[in-house]
Amino acid sequence: MAISDYMEDLIYRVLVGEASVEEREEFEAWLRENAEHRVFFEKIERAWYTGKYVARWKNVEMSAAWKAVEHRKEQRQRRHFRRIGWSVAASVAVLIGITWLVGSWEEEIPSSVVAQSPVVKPGEAKARLVLSSGFEVELGCTNGDTIREKGFPILNGKEYIDYSKQENSLQGDVVYNELIVPSGGEYRLVLADRTVVYMNSESRLKYPVMFSGKDRMVELEGEAYFEVSKDEVHPFIVRTERLDVMVLGTGFNVMAYKQDPRTEVTLVKGKVDVKSGKINEILTPSRQFVMNNENCEYEVKTVNVATYVDWKDGVLNFDGMPLEELGDKLGRWYEVKFFFTKESLKRLKFSGAFKKYNEIGYILSLIEAMTDVTFKINKDVIVVNEK
Secondary structure, three states: OOOOHHHHHHHHHHHHOOOOHHHHHHHHHHHHHOHHHHHHHHHHHHHHHHHOOOOOOOOOOHHHHHHHHHHHHHHOOOOOHHHOOHHHHHHHHHHHOOOOOHHHHHHHOOHHHHOOHHHOOOOEEOEEEEOOOOOEEEEOOOOOOOEEEOOEEEEEOOOEEEOOOOOOOOOOOOOEEEEEEOOOEEEEEEOOOOOEEEEOOOEEEEEEOOOOOOOEEEEEEEEEEEEOOOOOOOOEEEEOOOOEEEEOOOEEEEEEOOOOOEEEEEEEEOOEEEEEOOEEEEEOOOEEEEEEOOOOOEEEEEOOOHHHHHHHHOEEEEEEEEHHHHHHHHHHHHOOEEEEOOHHHHOOEEEEEEEOOOOHHHHHHHHHHHOOEEEEEEOOEEEEEEO
16 A cells, blocks of 8 residues: 555654654554554554564675665655565665565465464463462453452452552461463462562462561562562562572563573663572673573673563564574463474574464464474474475
């Protein structure tokens, strides 16, 4: 469809978050004006999430792409991407956050996987709450009645539970609950101190219904992002099988799956102290602690934190990730297993980002288009073949 230079630039500003309030209103009016406008933008948006973090695509020279971008800025005249050579157009798209040629979107994606995409649907908000008595409550279907734990109220929402609505104080010994998020699930938890915990698939968290004593300790297996309520007197401690993370008030991600080869702590804001045996490392924002789970060797490095925490905001983000690890992450969310027909395919790397609520066939189609593999869906098993 035809679209003006001005509207093309406006869409770009909306995608990168640079549009003013007035421009956002103008953009929303444009969407309502014509159903085709919304369809067009949805294609652009899907491409944006796919290409936002891609560094290379089809081995194109980035310098050539930059020249193409600069030329486009100078000319300020609209060019349909399909009129530009495929390689240059794709590179320009990568640099502005749009990986696919909008006009060619459906034509270029392999149909072998797309045809099967309805087979495997994405995960959803679901979890199981284990009370101190051992009684279990299934969470996530609908808003439920307030749960009572020894008289203490637990607000039961559709996608979260909240312990911060304190009416009474528990007496006697500390009472613990456990939140278990299965494969294909995610859930949010507000602790009694108003700390917010975003839990990923195949994760479990043990925590006190109310904090008491000199610290606030929880025990994690799996992956979770923490937004810790500040309390300089009572440090917050996340205990995993191999390490402890101590904070006063901050935002950070911990990935500690038992079967994974490493444990990661990624700091978004604030400061954390990572301890494991004789190891004691202070992290500052954008720094990541990575420990080998087999030999306990570790490194601390600077990373793009979005790659590691976007999952809590509905985006699956992969930056140079081996397909074997990518398969593990997709498997947890979509409740599938990946089978590689050749060991070498596990080591191939992929970069890209997707909305995590897409069906898996759609995501696999895009990965196929940017790598040398094909996928075949067989119920809950994804077979990975070489092209």
